[in-house]
Amino acid sequence: MASLPGSRTADAQAPERAELAALGDDALRVALSRMHLIRKFEETAEASYMRGLIHGTMHLSIGQEASAVGTTLKLERDDYILSTHRGHGHCIAKGADPARMFAEFFGKENGYCRGRGGSMHIADVEGGNLGANGIVAGGLPIAVGVGMSIKAQKQHRVCMVFFGDGATNEGAFHESLNMASIWRLPIVFVCENNKYGMSMDIARAMAVPNVADRASSYAIPGIAVDGNDLPAVVAAAEPAIDLARRGGGPTLLECKTYRLRGHSKSDRNLYRTKEEIETWRDKDAIRRLEHELVAHNRFAETELRAIEEAAHKTIEQALEFAKASPDPDPAQLTRDVYAD
Amino acid sequence: MPTELATPEAATRELSYAEAIREGLAQAMQADERVFLFGEDVGVYGGAFGVSGDLFHRFGPERVIDTPISELGIAGAAVGAAITGMKPVLELQFSDFVTLAMEQIVNQAAKIHFMFGGKATVPMVVRLPGGSGTGAAAQHSQSLEAWFAHVPGLKVVQPSTPHDAKGLLLAAIDDPNPVLIFEHKLLYKTRGPVPEDPYRVPIGNAAVRRVGRDLTIVGSSIMAIRAAAAAARLAAEDIDAEVIDLRSLRPLDFATIAASVRKTHRLLIVYEGVKIMGIGAEISAMIAESDAFDFLDAPIARLGGADVPLPYNPVLEKAAVPQEDDIVAAARRLVREGRA
Structure with missing residues (x-):
């Protein structure tokens, strides 16, 4: 559906910026819905953990939703993604069913991985999600092989691989970008730079100011974007996806964002200030986008609340599904170690 | 087979x-x-x-x-x-x-x-x-x-x-x-x-390279070759060795090893990897945990790599891994003297 900036009100307004104008109402509705699903999924996961319903640990991406949703918005269903330990957002953004995700979180038999993987290993292979990954930079070399596979099978798919700023100091990052470049593989490398590798500030861990700067070593485009600005993320990701699909090779896209929660459940935030966290809370991607949409009369406030409410309801149902799901049978402990 | x-x-x-x-x-x-x-x-x-x-x-x-x-x-x-x-x-x-x-x-x-x-x-x-x-x-x-x-x-x-x-x-x-x-x-x-037409050797099936009565020598790769050569020399001394070429370490064809030990009552395990914490330890333990243990007339003997990084000097290098002479001597000791 074509959007006509400012057309729904007689008030003279500043025109929509190009990145927003490029997004139709349907696309925005999908994006908003996914961002709310992610936010609510993670808030609910966190609450479930606090109440002792989930064991283990989890890595929340609250605050990073625009990055997950914006980069994937223009992917096709049969495109691939590879995700990280902080991967709930990518999974939902790629179209996974939150109920089966929650069931996995709860370690239940009808979770995406039949309860064997948990939060850090959710994969939705049929949906093109080749898995979250518990190893920093673990997905990067795998993406190279996926790219080789797409090329060898003459498919028109694209592989988008997510990783954090910390991963860019792993050898795997450099080996992978180099191979993707020399073989012009259909890969979009998405670095979600949330400023910290656990506690280590990227400014202390990396010698160049931007992760995107590292693209020059591999003669590929390197683009840095405000990762909390959904229309800007979409506008940066779409050409990278198109380039990859056309056979033009990989792009390194850096989404500068921030995780509002700690690294994992053990994090006491000793390495950053409350003020810093509050500054980033003010840049919250969901509220920012909603304000802009209301300001330009793209959506009424009531419509936005309806989108949020629907997302919340989906997550509540997902939680109930997970709670009601059966546990795996210990007699099947060693099942699926090997494929037949 | x-x-x-x-x-x-x-x-x-x-x-x-x-x-x-x-x-x-x-x-x-x-x-x-x-x-x-x-x-x-x-x-x-x-x-x-x-x-x-x-x-x-x-x-x-x-x-x-x-x-x-x-x-x-x-x-x-x-x-x-x-x-x-x-x-x-x-x-x-x-x-x-x-x-x-x-x-x-x-x-x-x-x-x-x-x-x-x-x-x-x-x-x-x-x-x-x-x-x-x-x-x-x-x-x-x-x-x-x-x-x-x-x-x-x-x-x-x-x-x-x-x-x-x-x-x-x-x-x-x-x-x-x-x-x-x-x-x-x-x-x-x-x-x-080597047959010209394609064929498969099933993974997980050991091969009995020589049938014998007096002891079982288990090895793989070049150690299976050396074990077979050693067995030929032992035959001249009236020691009749059964030689098992594992071919696959995982899955391990334990049934073939155990059946042989039940028949010969003596077991010598030969491998090139460092002796301690290696394949020999696993096979020894599996025998010890099985009914085949009751059939042993002598301790289980292991010949493995010396507990040292592989040296450059050719004499030292040879001394660091089991050679044919070592296998002959170990087999003789096991059969004639009943000790490892």
């Missing part, structure tokens, strides 16, 4: 171990366009040990792919290609270099099928030239196969003959699981009968 040779003519045709592997690779690539070979210098160079030979010229640069020196990256690329419909065969130039690729093999390849609840398979093959005896010193001579036999989700094979080198390779390529093939550098030029 060893796979029967196809025809009398085929039985008379001899190939080297390296040629047999190359023939298997060529046949697999001819039969299935999903199969490709990649690794460092496997193209025009023909592989560091000449295994890929002319395959680059026969199948072209898209099926026989030279890679940068990026062991972690290429191991991950094998994983990515395997989970998206290809059947990669990766050559790691020396098996020692697998230390650079451990993450992808151990954390990713081995676990994806299980971790994803059986929803993805990783049909990849890694070929690893290993072993000592070439004067390549401590970083190019190791026998690390036991490390991988410790990892659920991996299969580990060690061919000793040209026949098995081809048959195990073709079985590994068919297998839906990651299979590591530890080839032995000293065996590449050894010759033996």
Whole structure:
């Protein structure tokens, strides 16, 4: 559906910026819905953990939703993604069913991985999600092989691989970008730079100011974007996806964002200030986008609340599904170690 | 048991171990366009040990792919290609270099099928030239196969003959699981009968190379060859050794070992990897835990690599791994004196 900036009100307004104008109402509705699903999924996961319903640990991406949703918005269903330990957002953004995700979180038999993987290993292979990954930079070399596979099978798919700023100091990052470049593989490398590798500030861990700067070593485009600005993320990701699909090779896209929660459940935030966290809370991607949409009369406030409410309801149902799901049978402990 | 040779003519045709592997690779690539070979210098160079030979010229640069020196990256690329419909065969130039690729093999390849609840398979093959005896010193001579036999989700094979080198390779390529093939550098030029038509040596079946009554000698790869040579000498001393070539470490054909021990009442395990914490420890323990233990008339004896990095000096290098004379002496001790 074509959007006509400012057309729904007689008030003279500043025109929509190009990145927003490029997004139709349907696309925005999908994006908003996914961002709310992610936010609510993670808030609910966190609450479930606090109440002792989930064991283990989890890595929340609250605050990073625009990055997950914006980069994937223009992917096709049969495109691939590879995700990280902080991967709930990518999974939902790629179209996974939150109920089966929650069931996995709860370690239940009808979770995406039949309860064997948990939060850090959710994969939705049929949906093109080749898995979250518990190893920093673990997905990067795998993406190279996926790219080789797409090329060898003459498919028109694209592989988008997510990783954090910390991963860019792993050898795997450099080996992978180099191979993707020399073989012009259909890969979009998405670095979600949330400023910290656990506690280590990227400014202390990396010698160049931007992760995107590292693209020059591999003669590929390197683009840095405000990762909390959904229309800007979409506008940066779409050409990278198109380039990859056309056979033009990989792009390194850096989404500068921030995780509002700690690294994992053990994090006491000793390495950053409350003020810093509050500054980033003010840049919250969901509220920012909603304000802009209301300001330009793209959506009424009531419509936005309806989108949020629907997302919340989906997550509540997902939680109930997970709670009601059966546990795996210990007699099947060693099942699926090997494929037949 | 060893796979029967196809025809009398085929039985008379001899190939080297390296040629047999190359023939298997060529046949697999001819039969299935999903199969490709990649690794460092496997193209025009023909592989560091000449295994890929002319395959680059026969199948072209898209099926026989030279890679940068990026062991972690290429191991991950094998994983990515395997989970998206290809059947990669990766050559790691020396098996020692697998230390650079451990993450992808151990954390990713081995676990994806299980971790994803059986929803993805990783049909990849890694070929690893290993072993000592070439004067390549401590970083190019190791026998690390036991490390991988410790990892659920991996299969580990060690061919000793040209026949098995081809048959195990073709079985590994068919297998839906990651299979590591530890080839032995000293065996590449050894010759033996190899049927021309494709055939599979089932993974997990040991071969009884010599039937005997007085003791069981278990080995794999070049140690199975040395054990057979030792057994021939022992026969002249009226010691009748049964020789079992494991061929596969994981899965391990324990039934064949146990049946032999029940018959011979003595067990000598020979392996090139460092003696302690190795294959011999596992087999000894399995015997000790089984009813075969009751049949033993002597302690179990192990001959393994010395507890030292492989030395450069040829005399020291030879002294660091079991030789034919060592096997003869150990067998004699076990049978004549009843001690390990």
